[in-house]
Amino acid sequence: MTGAPVRRDGPPLPSTLSALSRPGRRAYSLPELDVPDAPVPPEHARATPPALPEVGERDIVRHFTRLSQINYGIDTGFYPLGSCSMKYNPKMAEAVASYPGFARLHPHQPEDSVQGALELLYRLERALCEITGMARATLQPPAGASGELTGLLIMRAYHAKQGKPRSKIVIPDSAHGTNPASVTLAGYRVVQVPSDARGLVDLGQLAKIVDEDVAGLMLTNPNTLGLFEEEIVGIAEAMHRVGALLYYDGANLNAIIGRVRPGDMGFDIVHMNTHKTFATPHGGGGPGAGPVAVSAALEPFLPAPVVAFDPDAGRYSWDADRPDSIGRVHGFHGNFGILVRAFAYVFAHGRDGLKAVGERAVLNANYLAQAVAEAYPPAFEGRPMHEFVATASGLKKHGIRAMDVAKRLIDLGFHPSTVYFPLIVEEAMMIEPTETESRETLDAFAAAMLQAAREAVEDPDLLHDAPRSTPVGRLDEARAARELKLRW
Amino acid sequence: MQFAPHTDDDVQEMLAACGRSSIEDLYAHLPPDVVLGRDLDLAEGLSELALTREMRELAARNRNADGYVCFAGGGAYDHYVPAVVWAMAGRSEFYTSYTPYQPELSQGVLQALFEYQSMICELTGLEVSNASLYDGATALVEAVHMAVAATGRRRILLSEAADPRFWEALRTYGRGAGYEPEPIPAAGGVSEATEVRDDVAAVVVQHPNVFGNLEPASALFESAHAADARAIQIFDPLSVGTLAPPGELGADIAVAEGQVLGNHLNYGGPYLGIVAARMADVRRMPGRIVGETVDVDGRSGYVLTLQAREQHIRREKATSNICTNQTLMAVAATVYLAWLGPAGLAELARQCHAKAAYAADALDALPGVELAFPGVPFFKEFALRTTREALDVQRDVLDQGYLVGPIVPHEGRPALLVSVTERRNRDEIDGLVDAMKTAAAS
Numbered sequence: 001m002t003g004a005p006v007r008r009d010g011p012p013l014p015s016t017l018s019a020l021s022r023p024g025r026r027a028y029s030l031p032e033l034d035v036p037d038a039p040v041p042p043e044h045a046r047a048t049p050p051a052l053p054e055v056g057e058r059d060i061v062r063h064f065t066r067l068s069q070i071n072y073g074i075d076t077g078f079y080p081l082g083s084c085s086m087k088y089n090p091k092m093a094e095a096v097a098s099y100p101g102f103a104r105l106h107p108h109q110p111e112d113s114v115q116g117a118l119e120l121l122y123r124l125e126r127a128l129c130e131i132t133g134m135a136r137a138t139l140q141p142p143a144g145a146s147g148e149l150t151g152l153l154i155m156r157a158y159h160a161k162q163g164k165p166r167s168k169i170v171i172p173d174s175a176h177g178t179n180p181a182s183v184t185l186a187g188y189r190v191v192q193v194p195s196d197a198r199g200l201v202d203l204g205q206l207a208k209i210v211d212e213d214v215a216g217l218m219l220t221n222p223n224t225l226g227l228f229e230e231e232i233v234g235i236a237e238a239m240h241r242v243g244a245l246l247y248y249d250g251a252n253l254n255a256i257i258g259r260v261r262p263g264d265m266g267f268d269i270v271h272m273n274t275h276k277t278f279a280t281p282h283g284g285g286g287p288g289a290g291p292v293a294v295s296a297a298l299e300p301f302l303p304a305p306v307v308a309f310d311p312d313a314g315r316y317s318w319d320a321d322r323p324d325s326i327g328r329v330h331g332f333h334g335n336f337g338i339l340v341r342a343f344a345y346v347f348a349h350g351r352d353g354l355k356a357v358g359e360r361a362v363l364n365a366n367y368l369a370q371a372v373a374e375a376y377p378p379a380f381e382g383r384p385m386h387e388f389v390a391t392a393s394g395l396k397k398h399g400i401r402a403m404d405v406a407k408r409l410i411d412l413g414f415h416p417s418t419v420y421f422p423l424i425v426e427e428a429m430m431i432e433p434t435e436t437e438s439r440e441t442l443d444a445f446a447a448a449m450l451q452a453a454r455e456a457v458e459d460p461d462l463l464h465d466a467p468r469s470t471p472v473g474r475l476d477e478a479r480a481a482r483e484l485k486l487r488w
Numbered sequence: 489m490q491f492a493p494h495t496d497d498d499v500q501e502m503l504a505a506c507g508r509s510s511i512e513d514l515y516a517h518l519p520p521d522v523v524l525g526r527d528l529d530l531a532e533g534l535s536e537l538a539l540t541r542e543m544r545e546l547a548a549r550n551r552n553a554d555g556y557v558c559f560a561g562g563g564a565y566d567h568y569v570p571a572v573v574w575a576m577a578g579r580s581e582f583y584t585s586y587t588p589y590q591p592e593l594s595q596g597v598l599q600a601l602f603e604y605q606s607m608i609c610e611l612t613g614l615e616v617s618n619a620s621l622y623d624g625a626t627a628l629v630e631a632v633h634m635a636v637a638a639t640g641r642r643r644i645l646l647s648e649a650a651d652p653r654f655w656e657a658l659r660t661y662g663r664g665a666g667y668e669p670e671p672i673p674a675a676g677g678v679s680e681a682t683e684v685r686d687d688v689a690a691v692v693v694q695h696p697n698v699f700g701n702l703e704p705a706s707a708l709f710e711s712a713h714a715a716d717a718r719a720i721q722i723f724d725p726l727s728v729g730t731l732a733p734p735g736e737l738g739a740d741i742a743v744a745e746g747q748v749l750g751n752h753l754n755y756g757g758p759y760l761g762i763v764a765a766r767m768a769d770v771r772r773m774p775g776r777i778v779g780e781t782v783d784v785d786g787r788s789g790y791v792l793t794l795q796a797r798e799q800h801i802r803r804e805k806a807t808s809n810i811c812t813n814q815t816l817m818a819v820a821a822t823v824y825l826a827w828l829g830p831a832g833l834a835e836l837a838r839q840c841h842a843k844a845a846y847a848a849d850a851l852d853a854l855p856g857v858e859l860a861f862p863g864v865p866f867f868k869e870f871a872l873r874t875t876r877e878a879l880d881v882q883r884d885v886l887d888q889g890y891l892v893g894p895i896v897p898h899e900g901r902p903a904l905l906v907s908v909t910e911r912r913n914r915d916e917i918d919g920l921v922d923a924m925k926t927a928a929a930s
Contacts (some may be wrong), residue, residue, distance in 0.1 A: 004826075013595055013789065017603055019825050027572070028832030033839050034914040035846035037732075041865050044702050046732045049830040050610035057572055061828050064576035064600070064819075071596030079631050080527070081586055088491050089584050092536045101547025106560045107756030108894040109551070110883065116549030117755050130529050141759060142622040143812040169710065181799035182811035184662040185633075189806045209744035228517055238810055258528050259515065264521045275812070279491075283816030284597035285587040285776060286620070287758030303660070327660035331563060331625030331745065332756025343545060348489035350533030359511050360492035364516060366506040383517050406590070416590055421800075435492040439502060454671075470592040472789035480781035480793040485768065486616050487606035 013471050014066045016250035018488040023051040027060055059176045070471050071169045071284070072415050078441050080256035080368075082418040082430025083176065083224060084288050085254050085276035087361075092348065092431045093280065093341035104270050107332040111317050117336070118316035122307040125291075131346075131354070132248075132270045134293035135261025138302045140334040143180040144251065147271030147290025148218070150303060152186035153326045154269060154294060155216050155245050157301040160322065164243065172201055174224045174422040176251060187216060195424060199225040199380035201235060210238055220251045221265065222385035224422045225431075226365065236266025245269060245298075255362055255386035256436070258355030266294045278342040289399075290339040299415040300324040329368040360435035362444060368433050371446035378424040387432035400456040400463050401426040407474065408455065410467035412448040506521040512568060535639035541629035553753060556886065557916045559847075561869045561907025562698070562894040563651055564756065567726065567836075568911045570827050573750040585810065587776070591791045597815060598790035601778040604822040611728050611769060611825075612742040613735025614764040619776040620818040621761025621810065623744025625657035626690070628722060630808055631741045631763055632658060632663060635690035635718035637772050637807070642667045643688045649674035649697035649709075650722060652896060672708070674900060677701050677861035677871070679708055684715040694722035695737070698896055699903060700844070700869030701861060702731070711726050718769075725749055725821075727763060728868050729837030734764075741765045748914035750824030751817050760817035772796060774808030774816075836910050844908040850921045851906065856928035860903045869907035871898070874928050877921055878902040884927035890920045 011217035039045070055063075061062065072079070099124050105117055125137045141147040152169070159166050167220060168191045170185045180190045193207055196202040200223070210217075217239050221229045229235065248267040254277045262270045274280040274289040282288065294302060304327065305320035349357060362385050369388040376390035392402040406416030406429070418430040432441055455462045467473060490501070494502075507799075508514055515523070534542070558566035577583075581596065581880060586592030601619040608617035621627040633645055646658065646669040658669045672691070678701050679693055691712035695703035709719035721739035726748050728734075734742035746760030765773060772793065779793030796803045799806040828836060848870045852859045860871035874881045878895045885892055895902045908917065 001839055004910055012787070015601065016599070017604075017822075018606065022583045023575065026830060026831055027569070027827045028831050028835075030832070030839065030910060032833055033842055035843050035917070038842045038845040040841055040867070041702070043867055044731050044865065046728060046730060046736075049834050050607075050613075050728065052607055052825055052828065052830045052833060054829045054831070055826055056575060058825060059828065060572055061576065063826075064823060065579070067596035067600055068576075068579040068581035068678040070595065072590075072593035075580040077583045079586065081589070084586055086586055089580075090489070091490060092489075092540060094583075096540060096543040096547075096642055099544065099547040100552045100554050101544075101550045102552075103752045103754055104549055104552035104554055104878060105755035106553055106753050107559060107564050107889065108562050108890060109755075110886065113551040113886065114755065116546040119549065120546050133524075142626070142814075143810075145809040145811045146622065146626070149661075149664070149809055153660065176811075177552040177799035177801070177803045177806070178809050178811050181802070182803035184804045185661070185809055226516055230517060233521060260518060260522050264524060280584045281816075282586050283583050283814070284585040284819070285815035286593070286622075286812040287814045287816060288812040303524070318695075326663070328625070328656035329651060329660055330757065331623040331657065331759070336755040337624075337752075337758050344539060347531070347542070348534050348536070348539045351528040351530040353490050353533035354528065354530070356490060356492060359514070360494055361513065362514050363494070363502055365920075366508065367502040370506055372547060377544070383514075384589070401769070407592070408592055410590065410602065415593060416898075418589075438493040439498045443566060447835075450518040451739045464914070467592045467620050471784055472787050473783040474594055475591050475783050475789045476781045477791050477793065477795075480779040480791045481764055481796070483862045484793070485769075485782075486770075486793070487602070487609045 002185055016488060017053040017055055017063060020055050020059050023054060025054045025056050027055060027057040027122065042067055046420060048136045065236050065351040077414060078437060078445055079415045080417045080431050082432040083251060085432060086277050087434035088436035089279050089281040090345065093344040096344050111382055115316055117195050118307050120340065120343050122309050122316055124339055127346050128272060128291055129293050131257060132293045134270055135296040136182040136299045136302060137291050137293035138340055139291045139307060139331045141290035141292055141305045142330050142335045143286060143288040144271060144273040144290040145182060146329060147292045148178055148182040149185050150292050150329045151247055151271055152182055154298055154301040157326050158298055159215055166213050168214045170209055170214055170217040174435030175218065176224065179218045179249060180321045184259050198382055203231055205236065206238060211244055212242050214242060216247050218247040218249055220249040220252050222255045223390050225380055226384045226387040227380060227382040228385055230370055232265045251276060252347065252386060257356055257358040259358055261430055268298060278345040280338045280341040287335045287338055289342065290337045301326055303327060303329045310402055315321060357435050364433040364435060364437055368431060368442050368446060372449045375450055388427050389430045391425060391427050393427040394431055395453060395456045396427065398456045398460055399481045400460055402429050404463040407466035408452040408463045411469045412451065414445055414448055460479050489536060492846060500545055521785055536706060555593055557890045559906050559920055560891045560893050561905050563653065564753055565747050565907055565909050566753065566911055567748050567909045569750050569752060571825045572827055573820050576823045577816060578736055583712050588792060595789060598778050600819045600822050602780060602790050604818045605778060607822060607825045608762055608764050611733060612764040613733035614742055615767045616770050617764040618773050619778055620814045621775055622814055623757060623759040623761045624743065625653050627743040627761035627763045629657055629661045630741045631720050632770055634772045635720060636667065638718055638769055638929065639689045641687050641689035644690050645672050646692045646699050647672045647674055647679040647690055647694060647697065649677060649679055650694040651698040661826060677864050678703050679713055681707060684711045684714045688717040693719040696724055696867040699861060699871040700866035701863045702867065702892045705737045713782045714795055726837055729833035730841060746821055748790055749821035751820055758814055758817055759885055760814050760821055772807055775810040775813050840908060841912040843912055844868045844870060847906060847908050847917045851924055854925050854928055857924060868909065869905055871903035871905055874904055876928055878904045881927045884930065885923045888922050888923035
């Protein structure tokens with residue numbers, strides 16, 4: 001880093017609401033109390049009110065508008081975070097989710113008063129089962145990681161029912177961190193299988209690990225390197241031979257939608273991330289939704305309740321009478337408002353549209369991979385699917401790391417790719433353009449990446465000092481963790 | 489509908505640049521036996537116009553809270569959501585962003601979350617909040633995991649007067665994590681004093697409880713502390729406008745369903761999981777936490793911190809598997825709490841309680857209806873016993889335009905819950921009483 005402060009073009013961060021607070025200022029309005037006052041018993045009463053900020057509504061509006069202006073979203077620009085499928089979030093999905101007929105439903109309403117909602121959930125479940133090649137699904141898990149844990153608890157219940165509880169789950173070394181974390185929460189132990197020189201599951205190593213104490217294998221396909229596990233049928237057979245189950249992490253379903261179905265590859269359990277494949281907005285870190293679809297053999301273990309349909313009566317209902325169910329995984333029916341958006345996306349695209357989604361995503365990734373390969377060669381030789389992992393290791397001799405490139409991309413007008421993941425690739429830059437980006441955007445991004453590579457040689461401080469165009473420069477994360485300041 | 493912008497020329501030229509002859513060629517390396525040799529069995533895509541027509545028809549087949557007067561509770565409440573909340577939280581720079589992994593581009597959401605954490609600390613009287621969890625039930629599960637990790641014990645005592653949904657969620661996740669919740673009796677509608685042995689990890693009390701009743705929380709938490717167990721309170725974030733906060737009652741960890749903080753009913757989600765704790769447990773907290781720090785030039789800024797707890801760093805040793813949480817709902821809660829301020833929160837809580845008390849007195853006076861727990865103080869929700877089948881009463885009341893419920897079992901008998909928010913006025917309460925009079929007598 002250079003010693004002198006770097007000029008920043010952006011205005012400084014806004015004050016906190018706490019700093020704006022003035023005693024007696026207020027935004028709220030409520031009608032006069034029109035029944036007799038009735039204070040709570042004194043032994044239960046709060047002595048001092050919470051020190052919430054006292055601000056006017058105009059303060060609030062300027063404050064949050066300003067905060068939004070220093071926050072980068074898909075609507076701001078290209079967001080090529082590998083493994084996150086940051087595609088455009090259609091406005092029509094936002095509009096329909098806000099209909100009072102969806103947004104103003106109380107979760108304890110009687111079934112007869114929510115037939116439209118139940119039909120929507122039922123039809124979404126059927127569509128997701130068709131897309132994944134599975135028998136039934138739960139829409140309860142509120143995020144992908146929750147879906148993983150749900151799937152593993154289903155696996156656990158299945159093996160218990162077989163009278164053969166098992167203790168281990170196999171995970172590739174390139175897997176998302178949520179996979180091993182979910183495994184522990186499900187009461188299993190992680191066994192890691194290494195990737196081979198092609199970036200695929202090492203079948204020889206897998207054969208050595210798999211035995212009758214293995215409950216299942218968690219796999220993403222295409223995997224987190226963006227490569228298709230071409231020996232998936234053999235992998236599935238190896239697992240099923242010992243009575244283990246195959247779990248599909250749907251993080252990369254976008255690559256193969258409408259073309260390859262997890263069920264047809266031999267998977268028994270599939271979770272989907274609606275914010276990835278079905279373009280529900282990610283909200284800066286949620287809410288998501290993580291539906292889990294399973295094969296017919298695993299259906300009895302799904303979280304209860306599930307939606308049932310009686311075709312004779314033309315009536316939908318909640319089916320809670322499921323004795324082998326793992327139970328409830330969410331307080332109510334999952335993130336219904338997100339599922340409404342996913343429904344809108346799936347039915348707006350239809351069979352042709354969904355297939356085209358995958359095709360354009362793969363085309364964009366292949367195109368971008370070759371466009372940057374000269375400076376950022378692919379980490380593995382295989383043909384990329386919807387994303388690719390390149391390496392910035394060639395710049396290391398100039399003292400430039402992948403993070404420096406990422407920060408320079410910010411100054412060049414782009415959100416960076418994922419960096420340093422998967423953990424098995426040196427100076428990894430994991431790039432997922434998604435199908436909703438145009439060729440012009442990809443060309444501009446590739447030009448920025450190549451420019452950063454040139455600057456790494458010619459003017460490396462541009463990278464070391466980046467970003468300069470943001471309200472703050474690189475932040476001291478070590479200090480944040482050491483001198484904890486987690487509130488006003 | 490299709491949101492990919494490619495022209496036919498784009499496709500051809502991009503394929504050529506990749507050295508591929510066709511779209512099919514991009515998939516040529518896939519094993520043929522896994523490729524679906526047919527179209528998906530789904531309808532053809534729809535135009536936006538056709539889709540919105542269909543969605544409107546589906547929405548119209550639901551009766552929503554604008555079409556009845558909502559006295560339903562049981563964990564989701566019809567509080568008023570001021571216009572400013574979603575005018576701000578609904579800005580697309582927030583809702584179309586990802587988890588703030590690149591802090592320089594994400595100061596907006598990071599600062600909003602820092603402010604959220606600060607306000608949750610104020611509400612709870614505790615020292616640290618995370619940046620959100622999925623919902624109330626899963627927040628309780630995470631709090632129990634914190635207690636198990638902190639104590640190295642596995643016995644969990646949970647009040648019988650806690651929402652059955654919390655019981656169900658703890659049972660589900662306990663099967664994986666190796667615990668099974670055990671009941672603290674609540675025969676009279678509030679938890680009874682209970683022996684806490686030194687193998688107990690956590691004592692969990694919902695206050696106000698599922699019946700709306702106020703619990704002797706401090707006494708229960710004292711017995712937890714005497715056994716070095718963690719005291720966990722499930723609280724209502726709006727109740728603390730008038731009720732003593734969890735930290736003051738002796739809770740070590742407070743969790744809540746945060747739907748009431750500016751979120752719509754949404755048929756049960758997306759809602760907001762709240763968790764707050766004492767600093768002693770900060771490294772056992774689940775999920776994202778935002779911290780303030782400085783940049784290379786000494787300017788203040790915000791980052792995700794204590795990431796060494798989290799799944800993407802610690803993998804199988806992480807405190808939780810949380811990745812995506814409910815950030816946008818936390819942003820909405822922050823706007824909402826700023827709108828209320830301390831005076832608004834106190835006034836709102838006062839109105840909820842006064843209106844609930846007024847409704848309870850009037851309903852209790854009806855023939856065939858009585859309070860399930862006469863004389864037990866409650867906050868904004870209370871339980872009724874009806875001579876007639878509770879399910880029939882609930883249905884007949886809804887036919888007259890009022891939603892009450894849910895119906896929660898207590899000691900083998902159904903208790904019909906009624907909750908009253910600041911949104912209800914005297915005319916609506918009087919209307920409910922009239923409707924209930926007819927329904928309970930028929």
